[in-house]
Amino acid sequence: MPTLIVGANVKGKPNYMTAAWATVACMAPPMVCVALNKTRYTAKGIEENKTFSLNVPSVKQVVETDHCGLISGTLADKSTVFRSTYGKLKTAPLAEECPVNIECRLFKSVDCGSHLLYIGEIVEIHADASCLTDGKPDITKINPIVYAQSAYFGVGKQVEKAFSAGKSYRK
Amino acid sequence: MPTLIVGANVKGKPNYMTAAWATVACMAPPMVCVALNKTRYTAKGIEENKTFSLNVPSVKQVVETDHCGLISGTLADKSTVFRSTYGKLKTAPLAEECPVNIECRLFKSVDCGSHLLYIGEIVEIHADASCLTDGKPDITKINPIVYAQSAYFGVGKQVEKAFSAGKSYRK
Numbered sequence: 001m002p003t004l005i006v007g008a009n010v011k012g013k014p015n016y017m018t019a020a021w022a023t024v025a026c027m028a029p030p031m032v033c034v035a036l037n038k039t040r041y042t043a044k045g046i047e048e049n050k051t052f053s054l055n056v057p058s059v060k061q062v063v064e065t066d067h068c069g070l071i072s073g074t075l076a077d078k079s080t081v082f083r084s085t086y087g088k089l090k091t092a093p094l095a096e097e098c099p100v101n102i103e104c105r106l107f108k109s110v111d112c113g114s115h116l117l118y119i120g121e122i123v124e125i126h127a128d129a130s131c132l133t134d135g136k137p138d139i140t141k142i143n144p145i146v147y148a149q150s151a152y153f154g155v156g157k158q159v160e161k162a163f164s165a166g167k168s169y170r171k
Numbered sequence: 172m173p174t175l176i177v178g179a180n181v182k183g184k185p186n187y188m189t190a191a192w193a194t195v196a197c198m199a200p201p202m203v204c205v206a207l208n209k210t211r212y213t214a215k216g217i218e219e220n221k222t223f224s225l226n227v228p229s230v231k232q233v234v235e236t237d238h239c240g241l242i243s244g245t246l247a248d249k250s251t252v253f254r255s256t257y258g259k260l261k262t263a264p265l266a267e268e269c270p271v272n273i274e275c276r277l278f279k280s281v282d283c284g285s286h287l288l289y290i291g292e293i294v295e296i297h298a299d300a301s302c303l304t305d306g307k308p309d310i311t312k313i314n315p316i317v318y319a320q321s322a323y324f325g326v327g328k329q330v331e332k333a334f335s336a337g338k339s340y341r342k
Contacts, residue, residue: 001194002172023172023194025206026283033204033288035196059330066337081340110281112197112290117204119283139319146317146326148310150334154327155317159230162321166237169252 003145003152005068005082006034007053007093007101008045013077014084014093017042018069020147021115022054030122031107035115041073046118049091050106054120055082055098058143062152064097065145088124099142101126174316174323176239176253177205178224178264178272179216184248185255185264188213189240191318192286193225201293202278206286212244217289220262221277225291226253226269229314233323235268236316259295270302270313 001020008015022034032054036043046052057065064081071078082095087103094101104120131141139155146153172191179186193205203225207214217223228236235252242249253266258274265272275291302312310326317324 021195023204023206024192025204025281025288026286027208028285029283031283031286033194033196035194037198062331063336063340066331066333066335067340068337070334070337107283108281110196110279110290112200112202112278114199115197115202117196117290119281119288136320139324145330147333148326149307151332152330152336153310154330155319156325156327159316159323159325160233160237162237162318162323163241164237165234165323166239166241169234169238 001147003057003065003147004034005055005057005065005095005098006036006042007055007095008042008051009049009091009093010041010045010073014079015042015045015073016068016078016081016095017073018065025119031119032102032104032122033117033119035112035117037115043116046106051089051092052104052106052118052120053092053094054102054104055095056100056142056144057095057098059145059154060143061097062145066152087126094126099128099131100137172318174228174236174318175205176226176228176236176266176269177207177213178226178266179213179222180220180262180264181212181216181244185250186213186216186244187239187249187252187266188244189236196290202290203273203275203293204288204290206283206288208286214287217277222260222263223275223277223289223291224263224265225273225275226266227271227313227315228266228269230316230325231314232268233316237323258297265297270299271308272297
């Protein structure tokens with residue numbers, strides 16, 4: 001699972017929490033989704049503004065990333081863990097140190113039980129110029145964090161090209 | 172993103188497709204979600220039976236995995252790409268060669284535009300004994316496939332423990 005930072009303004013102040021239960025939900029229009037426990041402080045901000053951000057931290061930000069997963073915004077002010085900027089949406093704080101930031105407008109929330117699945121339409125994606133190759137975000141430069149079994153991992157080496165390796169398949 | 176194989180019976184026959192737009196949607200009850208283009212053959216099977224499986228292939232299965240993403244079930248019979256078994260749900264085919272198989276009962280589908288987001292309640296999880304450490308699935312033994320920028324990657328080395336590394340954070 002990808003390790004991400006969910007940004008939301010709560011009572012007008014940026015808050016950041018760590019999440020790994022997130023993925024792409026749609027291609028056209030482009031959407032993402034993220035599952036948050038209903039009790040999360042961040043959930044209040046998403047409900048309040050109907051906006052949020054997904055930020056992709058690099059392995060370099062692993063301490064800040066884990067900090068945002070360890071402590072709730074109800075107990076600690078996490079507004080300065082990252083430098084916050086705003087893009088097209090004026091209420092979705094973007095974590096500047098993270099190489100990729102995705103601005104989302106809430107499309108729908110689905111009540112699944114303990115968690116709400118927030119589905120957001122992507123309004124804009126920002127990427128650090130230093131992470132681009134031929135104008136596109138490059139995972140080897142972003143160096144994102146894989147989350148599994150209560151630990152953070154790097155991304156390993158490329159194994160194969162997609163839409164290519166399968167051509168050698170013969171029944 | 173995790174590279175997964177979605178299994179569904181279509182007209183009574185197993186079909187497998189590759190997907191990377193999937194994540195956990197809820198903890199209690201445990202749920203997952205996966206986004207599928209509306210035109211997918213697999214989507215017909217999910218609608219038909221209200222069940223599906225998510226199978227976690229290992230790097231060893233990268234050719235079969237890519238094959239299932241290259242060609243549609245409308246054009247090719249993919250029922251024998253993997254050996255199929257069934258668990259508690261009698262209509263969600265499990266790809267035996269994949270070290271982890273998740274049986275899901277459809278909870279809800281959300282129309283997002285080009286894609287339907289299928290949310291499924293987990294009914295059972297099967298894992299190969301060879302992939303367990305102290306009775307739990309071990310990512311270093313599963314050796315799953317990370318998908319990004321039209322390529323497959325392995326998982327890299329562990330960087331930090333979660334709920335731990337952040338304790339060294341000081342403002």
